[in-house]
Amino acid sequence: MALLRASGLSKTYGQGRLRVEALREVSLSVGVGEAVALMGPSGCGKSTLLNLLGLTLPVTSGELLVRGEPAPTRERDRARLRNEFFGYLHQEFAIVESDTVAANVTIPLEYTRPRIGRRQRLERARRAVESVGLGWALRRRAAELSGGERQRVAIARALVNEPHLVIADEPTAALDLATAREIVTLLLSMRQRGASILVATHDPRVAERCDRVVAMSDGGLAAERTNPHAATGNHGST
Ligand SMILES: Nc1ncnc2c1ncn2[C@@H]1O[C@H](COP(=O)(O)OP(=O)(O)OP(=O)(O)O)[C@@H](O)[C@H]1O
Ligand SMILES: [Mg+2]
Numbered sequence: 001m002a003l004l005r006a007s008g009l010s011k012t013y014g015q016g017r018l019r020v021e022a023l024r025e026v027s028l029s030v031g032v033g034e035a036v037a038l039m040g041p042s043g044c045g046k047s048t049l050l051n052l053l054g055l056t057l058p059v060t061s062g063e064l065l066v067r068g069e070p071a072p073t074r075e076r077d078r079a080r081l082r083n084e085f086f087g088y089l090h091q092e093f094a095i096v097e098s099d100t101v102a103a104n105v106t107i108p109l110e111y112t113r114p115r116i117g118r119r120q121r122l123e124r125a126r127r128a129v130e131s132v133g134l135g136w137a138l139r140r141r142a143a144e145l146s147g148g149e150r151q152r153v154a155i156a157r158a159l160v161n162e163p164h165l166v167i168a169d170e171p172t173a174a175l176d177l178a179t180a181r182e183i184v185t186l187l188l189s190m191r192q193r194g195a196s197i198l199v200a201t202h203d204p205r206v207a208e209r210c211d212r213v214v215a216m217s218d219g220g221l222a223a224e225r226t227n228p229h230a231a232t233g234n235h236g237s238t
Contacts, residue, residue, distance in 0.1 A: 040216035087158030148179035
């Protein structure tokens, strides 16, 4: 069973003369432990697709299955799934600058049901922060870190709830080459714990390290290829 399966997804923004058909009938599956790269020109709908698949935007039409079950429509259920199932990584990091690294990374754990106690939240944050090599920065404020370090904080936050699927929207766009490489290595290493990764990117170096590359154009899927040389995780079906 696919971890995520979308069939005929469409998304329209706005109404009347402001109407934009951002996605038309897109079908895509992500397997367990698989890394999929989404590529395509600016405006082709990559972020829109990530937002639909990650339940941060409602679909206009089409079907979305999460582990074989239709994605919920009630906001409460969607919020819960966002918290338990997904990890998110944004281009601009979305880190709270004035907070410490530890406080940033515990954010996803604050909404978990059943609740996780404060002590355990901090312990899990510490482990996540150490796993991205930033143990020394736990008590530092995010504003005092470099861009690459902040992005590693964002990765720690994306994995602290042990998500099944990490959704990353151009996670390396603001980084230099060496740092971008390191961030992608960290991101892809999440496959080892069974997580899948869906990443929108303009960078072919990022795409070639993923298991599968899906090319988008003008609101639809244009082409798809499998990378035989990508270091694969433990795959399930796709
Ligand atoms: N909130 C919105 N309201 C109206 N139109 C939108 C909205 N968000 C995106 N769009 C439009 O939908 C289309 C797809 O946008 P999207 O952000 O998904 O593209 P993208 O592939 O992620 O581009 P980029 O590579 O520049 O990030 C674009 O034409 C965009 O202008
Ligand atoms: Mg985008």
